Amino acid sequence: MTPPLGFRFAATYAGIRKTAQDDLALMVSERPAAAAAVFTSNLVKAAPLTVSASYLAQSKGVARAIVANAGNANCATPNGVRVARATARAAAAALGVREREVLLASTGVIGVPLDERRIVDALPKLVAALAPEGFDAAARAILTTDTIPKTASAEVRLQGGTVRIAGMAKGAGMIHPLMATMLSFLFTDADLRPAELKPMLAAAVERSFNRISVDGDTSTNDTVYLIANGASGVRPLSKERARVEEALLQVAEQLAVAIVRDGEGARKLLTIAVEGASSDRAAATLARAIANSPLVKTALAGADPNWGRILSAAGNSGVAFDPAKVDLDWNGVRVCRRGTAADFSEDEVKRSLEERESVLRFAIRGKGKGRARFWTCDLTEEYIRINASYRT
Amino acid sequence: MTPPLGFRFAATYAGIRKTAQDDLALMVSERPAAAAAVFTSNLVKAAPLTVSASYLAQSKGVARAIVANAGNANCATPNGVRVARATARAAAAALGVREREVLLASTGVIGVPLDERRIVDALPKLVAALAPEGFDAAARAILTTDTIPKTASAEVRLQGGTVRIAGMAKGAGMIHPLMATMLSFLFTDADLRPAELKPMLAAAVERSFNRISVDGDTSTNDTVYLIANGASGVRPLSKERARVEEALLQVAEQLAVAIVRDGEGARKLLTIAVEGASSDRAAATLARAIANSPLVKTALAGADPNWGRILSAAGNSGVAFDPAKVDLDWNGVRVCRRGTAADFSEDEVKRSLEERESVLRFAIRGKGKGRARFWTCDLTEEYIRINASYRT
Structure with a gap:
């Protein structure tokens, strides 16, 4: 799949999960991008969520990168916030961006400390490997009990040109409306402001990821990010906004349905x-x-x-x-x-x-x-x- | 088990369920008794519940009998209310009591019409078989996916003498706090007024049947009845009331825990x-x-x-x-x-x-x-x- 312009991706096995399957993904926008997030409704929120929420507040909705790992939720441990911050700091240094421009997401076991050195040590290799083609590898690295990677994309032709939206998701169990153990990262090269992004994402999540259920459990780590970097050079006109929103919903809905289709043990x-x-x-x-x-x-x-x-x-x-x-x-x-x-x-x-x-x-x-x-x-x-x- | 004084029970196979296992129980108090009920919180309420609720309102909490069947919930059918009323009328005639003094309970499949003739035809045989010893047979006749009957009893020695409480329950799946596909019938020979019974039952249910979960589903037919016939001749003094309430809770809790222990597929x-x-x-x-x-x-x-x-x-x-x-x-x-x-x-x-x-x-x-x-x-x-x- 061709991702939106101006984004690069990479994945590797950092030794966080036991099986030797990629467990760490880095996703980068070549330029500062508008960013919005929806986090779990669970009272117990994992460290990557609380840290990323505070970064987004500090940066006023600007981000450059997402670091996501599978195999450990970085939740309910004494050092979770410190590990999350160290991860963001290391990624920021490796990319030459600000700490607050790095968003984090984790999925996996709760209550076991995450060793940040595994992430920090893997970052140089990840940065070197960044490429638009890394999208699918990143989509695979975030999986846990999933049996297949989940990606979706859409294009919208606007007066100023074409904008692209692409997304990936993981999730198979602990899936519940009102956000579940699921991660989804959505990228677009449309030129949109942070203040525009937030309601767009909330509306799309409400009618996609909040409308699925595998087992009725809602996790501590659910995260959806939407990153818009403007690399297409196309700023949707007001009258075109609804079409972009519709395309975003379409991508989110495809990913949400893919999660249910891949529900743990599900055949139907x-x-x-x-x-x-x-x-x-x-x-x-x-x-x-x-x-x-x-x-x-x-x-x-x-x-x-x-x-x-x-x-x-x-x-x-x-x-x-x-x-x-x-x-x-x-x-x-x-x-x-x-x-x-x-x-x-x-x-x-x-x-x-x-x-x-x-x-x-x-x-x-x-x-x-x-x-x-x-x-x-x-x-x-x-x-x-x-x-x-x-x-x- | 010796039930409280002044109650008689009988069970038979009336052909309501497919397997030839008792599916109809009749439970009778020899004298008019105070009665209280707690019904499902489900918006969809089966006919036996709505009809019994209206009987209890008409009789101001006086009852003589319970007719309970397994194999058919008498719910979501066009003729449910008519069938429930015909059942109560036939039982009242056979027992020489008033229609409004007969309480009803059903459990089983939803949406399939219940043939009242099966019940009406079986009533004479049931009435002839009524005996205190029929308690256990009645407890078996109300089971569906349960693997064992559930009964419990308690005695309380008061100044005026001893009062007895005994109960039976069914339920193994569709069990949820806030009432579940469960039936429970509690009997006592203590002398208590209808107005006293209601809060006693509500308090006991809140800390027993409302504190269990097998699968988180709440049924259309959940019913708990408490019948107090005063046959012991003992009216608890005000200061003794708490001990009777405690014994009632103990019986209800034993039955509730027995339901969970027998939860569908449960091993633990x-x-x-x-x-x-x-x-x-x-x-x-x-x-x-x-x-x-x-x-x-x-x-x-x-x-x-x-x-x-x-x-x-x-x-x-x-x-x-x-x-x-x-x-x-x-x-x-x-x-x-x-x-x-x-x-x-x-x-x-x-x-x-x-x-x-x-x-x-x-x-x-x-x-x-x-x-x-x-x-x-x-x-x-x-x-x-x-x-x-x-x-x-």
Whole structure:
């Protein structure tokens, strides 16, 4: 994949994780860039997050680089902040930029001290290897229990020329709306100011990374960065802004769905489409409750068109609705009409639920205009096997 | 087990569930009794619950009988309320009591119409079989995916004589604090008024059935009834009330813990003890977040003393606390001190986590007096197997 102009990437194995697989990535903008971040909603925030948040405040949203590692979350250890700062300082020195222009992200085991020397020692090699082509290697270096790297890109032709957006993400477990153990780094060569970037990123995250669930756990390390370096020389006109935002959402949504598709132990992707709620927010809350229900997720695993569990999960969402006005469709087949069983072929729906991708439509009759899409996966025995042994 | 005086029980197979195992229970007080109920917090409430709630309002908390069935939840069907009322009417006629004195409970599949004739036809046989000794048979008839019946009892010697409390419960999956797919029927021969019963039951449920989690799902049919018929002739004095309440809590807690112990696929029971929170309510919220985390539950399955996941789960609870003040003990061994790793033998803790029962202590240093206990189980591959095939 060709990344946006003016960005370079590199990855290496720094010995942070046990297996000899790249675990450290450096991502650099050739020029000072506007930057925005969304961090975990967990009260317990890992050191790289708190340190990066303070850097972004100091720099007023300007960044030059991201240093990301897998294999250790740098969370809940006595020296986490010191290690994070030392990492940023070393990267800044190696790149000739300011400490506060270096953003950090970590994923992996919690509570085990991260040895900063492994990162510091690896930096010269990383800096020497920086290249636009390093994008895919960086995307692989941030993976943990993921089985495939996750990247996405988009181009938008504007009056002044073309701008590019590209992103990478990691995440397979501990994935929950409201941010999960996931990292995503989004890059664009569009010319955008820090103050413009922040709401753009928040809006895109709300409709992508906050609309996915693997296991309903939210991690201490979730981080999304958006970096805009203006290397295209194109500054979107006001009237063009919506198209750039749409492209950003598209990239973020592709990455978010890729995370669910690669959910720990998951064999199936479920798209939940809620409509007819009193607001988009109510629709998202209903969808989230359905997506997080272990009983819905195991029914999907078993290809069981069990709409009672869906109605029950929605009833636990805290959103008020009339169950007698609910229609449910599994893969286009009406299974529940006005809250009670519709006349349908159970075998037909069961067969469709054995496919890799399913769509559940939850529609409330009436005047409500609220709608939301949400993505989740099936809950399988493999999820248990992975999490009963993997140490996060 | 000897039930409290003045109660009789019977069970039979009425053909509601597919396997020929008792699925219908009748429980009768020989005299009009005070009754209180706690129903599911799910917005979607099954017909037996809404009908019983209206009966209790009409009768001002007086009841004579409970009719409970397994195999069909009588929920989300077009004729649910009609079937529930017909059941109560038939039982009232067979027993010579009023319709509004018959309480109902159902558990099983959602969305499939319940055929009331199966119940009506079985009633004469049930009424003929009523006996104090039928208690255990009734406790077995209400089970679904449970592997063992759950009963508990207590006696309290008061100035006026002895009063007895006995209860039964069912539930193994879809179990969540705030009421779950669980039924529990509690009986006492103490002489108590309806107005006294209600707060007693609410307090006991809050510290027992609302403090357990198997899978974090809350069902449409959760019901707890408490029936007090005064057959002992003993009316507790005001100063004795606390001892009766304590005995009721003890019975409810035993039943609640029995549900977790029998959790679908569960091999291990975990008691979570939170202390040092700002209030008991905050302590319960923290404990609930830990108990519901799939990552904590799979770590328990794998005997992994993974305290990072616990801290992370607590951080998602919405309760404010300082992670740097948290101490965690697994089975008496300090694994985390002031939010970071303590010096402990991982092998020793791992071995202790392989036992059937474990205790997790989550203590916040400082002046907080809030504490709570909470029970959960491990999440195993067997849970997935059960729920990917069983139709609830």
